[in-house]
Amino acid sequence: MKIAKRTAAVVVFTALLVGIMAGVNWLFQMKDVDGCYPVQMFYKQEKNTVDVLCLGSSHTYTNINPAVLWDEYGIASYNLAGSNQPLWNTYYYFKEALKYQTPELAVVDVYRAIETEDYQEEARIVMNTFGLRYSEDWAENLEVSLSPNASYMDYFLRFPVYHSRYQELKQMDFQLYNGDVNRENYKGFNLKSVSTQVFGEFPDVSSVTEVGEMTEKTQEYLEKIIMLAQENDVPLLLVSAPYMGGVLEDKEIYNQVEQIAEEYGVEFIDFNEHYTDIGLDLERDFAEWSHLNYDGSEKYTRYLGKLIEEQYEVPDRRGDARYDSWEKNARFYEKQAANVALTKSETKEEYFKKLFAESERYTICVNIAGDMKKKEKKKLGKLLEKYGMDVTENSTWIFKGGELLYSLPVDKKITEDSLFYKNLGSGSVSVSVEMGYDDVRGVFPYKKIMVEGTSCNAADRGVNILVYDNEFQAVVDNVGLNADNNYEFCRY
Amino acid sequence: MLFNSVEFLVFFPIVVLLYWVIPKKIRYIWLLAASYYFYMCWNAQYALLIAASTLITYFCGLLVDFLGKREGRGAAVSQKLVIAVGFVSNLGILFFYKYFDFFLENADRLLEHLKLQTIDSDFSVILPVGTSFYTFQALGYIVDVYRGDIEAEKNPLKYALFVSFFPQLVAGPIERSKNLLEQIRDIPERKTLEYHRIVNGLIVMLYGFFLKMVIADRIAILVDYIFKRYYMLGAVELLVGAVGFSIQIYCDFGSYSLIAIGAAQVMGFTLMENFNTPYFAVSIKDFWRRWHISLSTWFRDYLYIPMGGSRCGRLRKYFNVMVTFLVSGLWHGAEWSFVIWGGLHGLYQVIGDLLLPLKKKLVKIFEVKTDCVSYKLLQMFVTFVLTTFAWIFFRADTFGQAVTYIERIFTRANFAVLFNGSIYELGLEQFEANVLLVSLMVLLLVDLVRYRKKQRLDEFLQEQNLWFRWLVCILMFVMVWVYGVYGPVYDASQFIYFQF
Numbered sequence: 006m007k008i009a010k011r012t013a014a015v016v017v018f019t020a021l022l023v024g025i026m027a028g029v030n031w032l033f034q035m036k037d038v039d040g041c042y043p044v045q046m047f048y049k050q051e052k053n054t055v056d057v058l059c060l061g062s063s064h065t066y067t068n069i070n071p072a073v074l075w076d077e078y079g080i081a082s083y084n085l086a087g088s089n090q091p092l093w094n095t096y097y098y099f100k101e102a103l104k105y106q107t108p109e110l111a112v113v114d115v116y117r118a119i120e121t122e123d124y125q126e127e128a129r130i131v132m133n134t135f136g137l138r139y140s141e142d143w144a145e146n147l148e149v150s151l152s153p154n155a156s157y158m159d160y161f162l163r164f165p166v167y168h169s170r171y172q173e174l175k176q177m178d179f180q181l182y183n184g185d186v187n188r189e190n191y192k193g194f195n196l197k198s199v200s201t202q203v204f205g206e207f208p209d210v211s212s213v214t215e216v217g218e219m220t221e222k223t224q225e226y227l228e229k230i231i232m233l234a235q236e237n238d239v240p241l242l243l244v245s246a247p248y249m250g251g252v253l254e255d256k257e258i259y260n261q262v263e264q265i266a267e268e269y270g271v272e273f274i275d276f277n278e279h280y281t282d283i284g285l286d287l288e289r290d291f292a293e294w295s296h297l298n299y300d301g302s303e304k305y306t307r308y309l310g311k312l313i314e315e316q317y318e319v320p321d322r323r324g325d326a327r328y329d330s331w332e333k334n335a336r337f338y339e340k341q342a343a344n345v346a347l348t349k350s351e352t353k354e355e356y357f358k359k360l361f362a363e364s365e366r367y368t369i370c371v372n373i374a375g376d377m378k379k380k381e382k383k384k385l386g387k388l389l390e391k392y393g394m395d396v397t398e399n400s401t402w403i404f405k406g407g408e409l410l411y412s413l414p415v416d417k418k419i420t421e422d423s424l425f426y427k428n429l430g431s432g433s434v435s436v437s438v439e440m441g442y443d444d445v446r447g448v449f450p451y452k453k454i455m456v457e458g459t460s461c462n463a464a465d466r467g468v469n470i471l472v473y474d475n476e477f478q479a480v481v482d483n484v485g486l487n488a489d490n491n492y493e494f495c496r497y
Numbered sequence: 498m499l500f501n502s503v504e505f506l507v508f509f510p511i512v513v514l515l516y517w518v519i520p521k522k523i524r525y526i527w528l529l530a531a532s533y534y535f536y537m538c539w540n541a542q543y544a545l546l547i548a549a550s551t552l553i554t555y556f557c558g559l560l561v562d563f564l565g566k567r568e569g570r571g572a573a574v575s576q577k578l579v580i581a582v583g584f585v586s587n588l589g590i591l592f593f594y595k596y597f598d599f600f601l602e603n604a605d606r607l608l609e610h611l612k613l614q615t616i617d618s619d620f621s622v623i624l625p626v627g628t629s630f631y632t633f634q635a636l637g638y639i640v641d642v643y644r645g646d647i648e649a650e651k652n653p654l655k656y657a658l659f660v661s662f663f664p665q666l667v668a669g670p671i672e673r674s675k676n677l678l679e680q681i682r683d684i685p686e687r688k689t690l691e692y693h694r695i696v697n698g699l700i701v702m703l704y705g706f707f708l709k710m711v712i713a714d715r716i717a718i719l720v721d722y723i724f725k726r727y728y729m730l731g732a733v734e735l736l737v738g739a740v741g742f743s744i745q746i747y748c749d750f751g752s753y754s755l756i757a758i759g760a761a762q763v764m765g766f767t768l769m770e771n772f773n774t775p776y777f778a779v780s781i782k783d784f785w786r787r788w789h790i791s792l793s794t795w796f797r798d799y800l801y802i803p804m805g806g807s808r809c810g811r812l813r814k815y816f817n818v819m820v821t822f823l824v825s826g827l828w829h830g831a832e833w834s835f836v837i838w839g840g841l842h843g844l845y846q847v848i849g850d851l852l853l854p855l856k857k858k859l860v861k862i863f864e865v866k867t868d869c870v871s872y873k874l875l876q877m878f879v880t881f882v883l884t885t886f887a888w889i890f891f892r893a894d895t896f897g898q899a900v901t902y903i904e905r906i907f908t909r910a911n912f913a914v915l916f917n918g919s920i921y922e923l924g925l926e927q928f929e930a931n932v933l934l935v936s937l938m939v940l941l942l943v944d945l946v947r948y949r950k951k952q953r954l955d956e957f958l959q960e961q962n963l964w965f966r967w968l969v970c971i972l973m974f975v976m977v978w979v980y981g982v983y984g985p986v987y988d989a990s991q992f993i994y995f996q997f
Contacts, residue, residue: 022974159985168983171980
């Protein structure tokens with residue numbers, strides 16, 4: 006009896022301990038969208054559904070948009086890529102992917118063929134290895150990636166590397182799917198590059214005919230990638246996505262890639278030779294020197310998709326119930342793109358038009374801060390009135406799902422502390438009264454409109470607008486029309 | 498192989514599981530092999546040294562035993578000669594590896610001072626870990642055999658295990674042959690699996706890891722920062738640094754002993770206690786009854802008492818005390834700062850003894866109540882201040898640095914740092930400092946239980962209900978696992994006492 010009791014105690018205690026360890030490990034594990042998360046989510050894709058597997062570095066996950074491939078060509082693709090990923094990690098990503106999927110085509114962006122070192126810094130190694138499941142291949146991947154001086158065992162166990170993240174934990178670490186409302190429909194696209202950098206002219210890569218020399222290690226793994234594809238009968242397309250910085254220097258390496266590809270009978274396309282064919286706009290489509298923004302990525306993806314459609318046998322899966330997640334992802338992206346498009350509006354009229362066209366999805370806070378100039382009050386007032394906001398009567402409006410939830414009359418003396426509060430799922434919107442101080446007015450009360458930690462006060466004087474996406478549960482825009490700058494847009 | 502390393506986490510369970518499985522009669526051979534492997538993980542060549550030391554003391558033990566059974570003056574003289582050979586050869590090895598550089602350096606200084614030709618040797622040796630510990634353990638054995646406290650061990654492998662038993666090989670406790678060797682001899686008779694013994698051993702180990710990884714290595718960041726920049730910091734920071742080091746060295750060394758004791762206990766061995774709430778000591782004498790007990794009792798049994806101890810004239814007693822503590826200082830390291838640290842502890846005791854009548858008089862005149870908590874607290878405070886003061890010499894890189902450090906404590910008052918938040922700019926930001934404070938509360942509670950109830954954490958927990966026992970163990974495990982200072986960004990600071 007005693008032995009049975011003790012055995013039970015040991016078993017229960019061990020189970021409890023292992024359970025807690027697993028929970029803590031789940032909480033602390035790396036979930037970066039530019040490395041680990043795409044792999045973690047890859048495992049959640051239904052087996053043998055991914056038709057086009059896109060591998061590589063950030064040039065893959067920011068430039069190839071699976072939602073566009075789906076909408077335009079019915080292609081079920083997944084971006085299994087990591088930031089600055091060297092080709093040896095890409096090889097192991099590919100190998101791992103083939104255990105779960107049987108793609109009709111693998112697209113590998115070879116940008117990191119320009120890698121000059123045999124070992125990357127450890128933070129990058131973590132990013133490009135820790136998302137993968139434990140396996141013999143993974144151990145090999147780690148060994149290849151880590152410099153001989155690094156402590157292999159710490160990286161092998163993983164937790165020693167990220168246990169000190171306790172100070173970095175964010176709310177999303179505690180949430181399923183990293184708090185991403187796209188959940189398992191996610192296909193590895195990272196809509197981060199919403200900014201725009203303007204360039205003067207496209208580099209002329211055709212002028213570079215010299216053949217460079219990539220490192221031995223990179224070449225070894227490029228060849229391994231090709232052989233892996235051939236061994237598994239997966240057609241392979243090597244690409245280099247268009248970018249602007251250092252292309253001429255890198256081209257020599259791409260010429261070597263071309264030679265190797267030819268040797269193995271594989272296609273390689275350097276899209277830096279196709280800027281104009283793709284239709285890229287120097288003023289609109291580049292996020293910065295290395296990546297396209299979402300506008301540019303749509304164009305590049307369309308171009309790539311057309312090429313795939315014409316040259317490879319990839320089925321159109323639209324209408325197939327097994328591929329619902331691609332449809333959902335495309336609709337998710339549509340909304341995501343609309344949100345970005347809103348923030349990129351160039352005129353006030355365009356902004357309000359887009360905003361109220363999608364008002365069903367949003368909670369919109371509009372607040373007039375300070376006195377408006379007479380002329381603008383008339384002009385802007387007319388625009389606001391069009392959307393149900395009379396500036397002569399009210400100074401604050403809150404809309405949810407297209408309905409006016411709250412408005413604050415211009416002449417209302419604000420004395421209470423809390424004027425308005427409404428739950429928005431995981432967030433909330435509130436109007437409260439705070440005390441401010443300045444030399445002219447001394448201590449004075451002012452309204453504070455907040456949506457879960459974000460204050461609607463981009464401009465000190467003018468019209469402030471805070472837009473919250475009810476479905477994505479995130480602030481989409483916090484913008485002001487600044488009275489001190491001719492009512493131009495201003496953002497934090 | 499460090500205790501707080503992945504290697505040990507693999508090594509220890511394998512050693513224990515196989516130890517439980519293999520026949521009792523040959524278990525000691527398995528433990529010996531494991532111990533040598535453990536030691537050779539630092540450097541395979543070190544094994545030759547420990548083997549040499551083992552062989553010498555093994556034969557010395559046999560000879561002393563053999564000669565002790567013979568009658569006559571010749572036998573007695575020969576016996577002493579054998580002991581002398583044992584001591585000289587072993588201390589010779591220790592001297593060569595530990596003090597030769599120090600000796601040359603000081604000889605050069607002296608020769609330079611006398612304007613004579615200096616030695617100018619490029620010679621430099623590194624002290625193999627744990628040498629001071631196992632040398633003392635082996636020497637203690639010869640004396641124990643001589644005194645008839647134990648019979649000489651005939652089986653060389655069993656004796657080799659006594660010298661190299663891996664849990665306590667590199668940083669103690671320095672075991673007595675009567676305790677450890679007897680247990681090695683008893684292995685076949687002892688029960689293998691004892692539930693409470695194993696559980697308690699694991700709890701002791703866990704608490705040891707907590708002290709080392711959560712407290713010692715975290716506070717080390719603060720202490721290192723302060724001692725590195727002592728010349729630009731004020732009194733408050735320097736005091737924080739000094740107190741911090743007092744805690745660091747206690748948790749660091751105490752943790753090693755606890756892990757050693759716990760690991761041995763899991764395998765069925767009972768090692769001697771090495772630390773017993775040292776900062777609750779009410780005097781320096783009391784402190785040495787609680788701090789590094791295995792070393793202080795070693796010096797007491799094999800140096801202080803043979804020199805006459807306290808059963809002699811007052812002057813001679815003070816001389817004995819000073820010699821013992823100066824040697825103890827030197828044992829800790831071949832640096833003058835260690836000698837001064839030892840000397841300070843000797844002086845504290847001599848002065849304390851000299852001032853005792855005055856103290857008693859003052860207590861009487863001012864009618865100070867001595868049988869109350871407040872008096873004890875004051876005694877503890879004074880003792881802590883004295884030991885902390887001495888630790889400054891121990892921690893400082895040089896004597897000069899220690900002097901400047903102390904001078905700045907008295908001349909650079911800067912109380913504002915206590916209120917303006919700059920205390921969090923000493924290497925430990927606020928969150929880390931909070932983790933440290935919570936951990937120190939745990940340390941204080943465990944030590945209070947030890948002090949008041951005379952119970953170790955494992956013994957205390959065994960008396961509690963299951964939910965509490967499990968909660969404490971799981972929380973402590975999670976603390977170590979999450980808040981422990983380890984991993985690639987962490988430059989494994991070895992246990993401080995390895996170097997001694």
